[in-house]
Amino acid sequence: MDDIARVRQFNRTVTERIGALDDGYLSRGRPLGQSRLLWEIGAAGDRGAQLRDLRERLELDSGYLSRQLRALEADDLVRVEASPGDSRVRVARLTPAGVAERAELDRSSDALVGGILDPLTERQRERLLAAMDEVGRLMTASAVEVRCVDPADPSARTSVAAYFAELASRFDIGFDPARTRPTPDDEFREPNGTFLVAFLHGEPVGCVGLKLHGDEPAEVKRLWVASSTRGLGLGARLLREVEAAAVALGVGVVRLDTNRTLTEAIAMYRSHGYVEIPDFNGEPYADFWFEKRLG
Amino acid sequence: MDDIARVRQFNRTVTERIGALDDGYLSRGRPLGQSRLLWEIGAAGDRGAQLRDLRERLELDSGYLSRQLRALEADDLVRVEASPGDSRVRVARLTPAGVAERAELDRSSDALVGGILDPLTERQRERLLAAMDEVGRLMTASAVEVRCVDPADPSARTSVAAYFAELASRFDIGFDPARTRPTPDDEFREPNGTFLVAFLHGEPVGCVGLKLHGDEPAEVKRLWVASSTRGLGLGARLLREVEAAAVALGVGVVRLDTNRTLTEAIAMYRSHGYVEIPDFNGEPYADFWFEKRLG
DNA sequence: GCAGTTCTCTGACTAGAGTCAGAGATATGG
DNA sequence: CCATATCTCTGACTCTAGTCAGAGAACTGC
Known part of the structure; x- marks a missing residue:
């Protein structure tokens, strides 16, 4: 069948x-x-x-x-x-x-x-409920829509705010947006870059930004997934989509930085073909830097 | 939750x-x-x-x-x-x-x-489809209704006919209903016994008969599951329900016989607490005989 | 305080889904 | 051949869902 x-x-x-x-x-x-x-x-x-x-x-x-x-x-x-x-x-x-x-x-x-x-027997019931959870989870995942959005759009703003709040609560040293290297909106706009937001039922539940550096490798930033939609493979999907967008913009290599407390993210980068490289941007909150050759 | x-x-x-x-x-x-x-x-x-x-x-x-x-x-x-x-x-x-x-x-x-x-990714798609199959199967299983039915009822007749046809196709020596020990309808009626039919959307998809022998152990016969509903645990369910009916009729021990080609049935009997015993009824088509103490 | 906007309500519709009673044609059992 | 049952059709309904236009009250920005 x-x-x-x-x-x-x-x-x-x-x-x-x-x-x-x-x-x-x-x-x-x-x-x-x-x-x-x-x-x-x-x-x-x-x-x-x-x-x-x-x-x-x-x-x-x-x-x-x-x-x-x-x-x-x-x-x-x-x-x-x-x-x-x-x-x-x-x-x-x-x-x-x-x-x-x-x-x-x-x-x-x-x-x-x-x-x-x-x-049903106890065992069948458990299997049914587990399968229902799985179907629900995956159907929710497939209902998520990823769109390219202007970085000044409210959906992008709330996503980035949620991203910063998440960092503040996870980093062992706290997080102050003012101390990180700033990225003006324009750098996430074509032709300088792009910004993607994932929507579920119209609400933003994830985002990712791409910032081009001319002939140098482009940079993936602001990769965030709402806690309500963790476990749906949404992080990987955003990563795939931003890589595709990078390719479409003629980018051959992407880089990113991350903090040691974001262990799932680090694991995801590694399993998606990112390899560790030395500090390339001096970002104060970063502990690891990764690079991937696209295409 | x-x-x-x-x-x-x-x-x-x-x-x-x-x-x-x-x-x-x-x-x-x-x-x-x-x-x-x-x-x-x-x-x-x-x-x-x-x-x-x-x-x-x-x-x-x-x-x-x-x-x-x-x-x-x-x-x-x-x-x-x-x-x-x-x-x-x-x-x-x-x-x-x-x-x-x-x-x-x-x-x-x-x-x-x-x-x-x-x-979805290829892997997610496969997991979704597998979970959908599982949900469909178990929801179908839970839609099956087991009812006590008169052995002369058309649903019982078609079930038994399908059961005999199944035996004829599975037994390596074929199956001729005339050669098996006959069971008149009345022996599957209270107070001599009972007959259960499983229905799915009004169609019979399984059956089982119980025949009392006074103070001797009762006999489970005609346990059949339609090939369209295999894998739903329906055989086990019919077995459970007929055991419950036996207990309700005051039976303490049930017996049954089976043919060596019906390997799933044999495995099911063993895993549901049936133990092998010597030939107790001289049934010509039987190779194994089982017994279970109820309650 | 005035123009424009937001929010809710009323009235007047349409369409789909479904029910019920009964008529008319055709089969079936004795 | 007659009574009865089966099957389909027509007409006359009801209900729920949903749409659209516009009125009126309340708020907001200037």
């Missing part, structure tokens, strides 16, 4: 069994959309959910959301009030009856999950 | 990514239901699909199906004709345009699957 047929087969089996999980919501005699909304509002807890957040998260039309909320209010499950700060914004909260109803939804969904797990 | 949360997490990730596969059908500007129907009719090939089969397989209302077909006929994708044998029954076939359209649907669905697989 070829790859595509295997995915299709998976699709059939899974939608049939997992689709039943939605029935748990339907079984409470409420349209699916309203149940989902109820669940989502409850997830926000006591401080309530702002309507605009709900709209964005569930991708609902504003008129549609409004009507759904009205229906839930009519059943006394939800109360919608103006936000204290900005009274254009409205906030939805569950009533006690709504909280109870949501708990009930949870219970019937749990029961359906139980219907999948219960017929 | 507990088991249920893991399943939920899987559900979220998978429905989001896999749900996109349905969009491939929608993208052809036709309602999803009609595309699915088109696909299903095409799967039946040249001899066409009987409407009643389609109705059952897709669980459609007869009026609804009729209308959908009319729409497909209007687009000249499908032709519906009376069945030659029984002209109440009607048969749907794809026109050449329908065949082309179905191929197009396949292609756009392939492209979406590619969108999941392509961003």
Whole structure:
């Protein structure tokens, strides 16, 4: 059976069994959309959910959301009030009856999950859960999109800020961005370089910069992966993509520096064909320097 | 994270990514239901699909199906004709345009699957596919339902017939049901015994019989698993369930006989606590006899 | 304080999915 | 051949989901 047929087969089996999980919501005699909304509002807890957040998260039309909320209010499950700060914004909260109803939804969904797990032996269950984790992880990995982005773009800014914060927490000597060798935005822009950001559901979850040095080897910098997406092979993917971008810009050799506390990164560089070289840039926070010949 | 949360997490990730596969059908500007129907009719090939089969397989209302077909006929994708044998029954076939359209649907669905697989490395892809196979297999296993059934029920009859056919093809000396020790239906009925059938999507895919012998050990017979559902642990499950049924009927010890060519079965008996004993029943086709003390 | 923007709501739609009752044609068992 | 069952079709519905335009209140920057 070829790859595509295997995915299709998976699709059939899974939608049939997992689709039943939605029935748990339907079984409470409420349209699916309203149940989902109820669940989502409850997830926000006591401080309530702002309507605009709900709209964005569930991708609902504003008129549609409004009507759904009205229906839930009519059943006394939800109360919608103006936000204290900005009274254009409205906030939805569950009533006690709504909280109870949501708990009930949870219970019937749990029961359906139980219907999948219960017929299995302990060992089968463990294997199923492990395989589910693997599928989830790899499908998430494949949902990540890497795009070339201007270094002044908000997504690049937040990525670099997160990168610096990460360094500050990992380096045994702390990290002060002012002490590192500065890289103006322009050096990460073509034709001087490039900057890639990885997005998952529209949120930046990783980045990498490339800085050209004329005929000298180019430099890979700011390689960062959000802690929420570790273990998806995203670091390696960013490295591959930045190398491809370098090749496209006519680069033959890339270099980078790294700190001794970033052990996974060091291992990754080594396993991707990077070889250690002497200090080439005098970066104060670096302990190791690597180089790779491309193509 | 507990088991249920893991399943939920899987559900979220998978429905989001896999749900996109349905969009491939929608993208052809036709309602999803009609595309699915088109696909299903095409799967039946040249001899066409009987409407009643389609109705059952897709669980459609007869009026609804009729209308959908009319729409497909209007687009000249499908032709519906009376069945030659029984002209109440009607048969749907794809026109050449329908065949082309179905191929197009396949292609756009392939492209979406590619969108999941392509961003991954070769190794990740292999791990994803293997995990998908595992999830599919175990979810199928958990969808199997084992029920106590009357031995004269059609599901029991077809199971036993398949069991005999299997023996005939596996035994090196062939198998003639007339030569084996006969077991009248009544001996598989309470209070003389019981008969369990495993169902998957309503179809029998396995069975096992239990025959009491008063104070003597009870006998497990007709343990069969359809070749389509091998590797799901269904044999072990039937064995567990028949043992539980035996205990419920007050049985303390069960026995069974088997043929030397059924090596997986023999291995399974051993690993489930069965110990070899001398011939206890003189069954002509048996080479090994086993016993297990229950509870 | 005014122009423009943001946020929510209402009203008026469309489309797909599915249900139900009953009619009409065709087979089957006695 | 007649009563009964099977199969498909039509007409008349309902519900959910979702879209679009525009009104009105509240905020923001100048």
